[in-house]
Amino acid sequence: MFDHIGLTVRNLERSRRFYAATLAPLGITELVEFEGVVAFGRDRPQLWLAEGTREAAPAVHIAFTAATRMEVDTFHRAAMSAGGTDNGAPGLRPQYHEHYYGAFVLNPDGFNVEAVCHRPD
Secondary structure, eight states, X not given: OEEEEEEEESOXXXXXXXXXXXXXXXXXXXXXXXXXXXXXXXXXXXXXXEEOOTTTSOXXXXXXXXXXHHXXXXXXXHHHHTTOEEEEEEEEOTTTOTTOEEEEEEOTTSOEEEEEEOSOO
16 A cells, blocks of 8 residues: 655754664665655665755655556546646656656645556556
């Protein structure tokens, strides 16, 4: 059901140190870093931390696993019809990995909700 979650944090370095120490006993390590963002996981990034403020970015990002790219497309259309705000049309996001196909919407509270398919088809 859930693919990954993202949190907006006030101080990325402080949060990075906290999660690195806290998650190490569980075998979870930092796997990804780029400007203003780090991600932790075991086999793939599943906890994403981004530095910002509530005004600058949604405080919560949650992604749901989609079995196919068509499901991602349908999710986006349904969310838009239900009153969501487009935050990233369906498409490939190669900055995450070669087959990452996702779509993003803001829910009525401004939280970033995503559907993602990791399959190559």
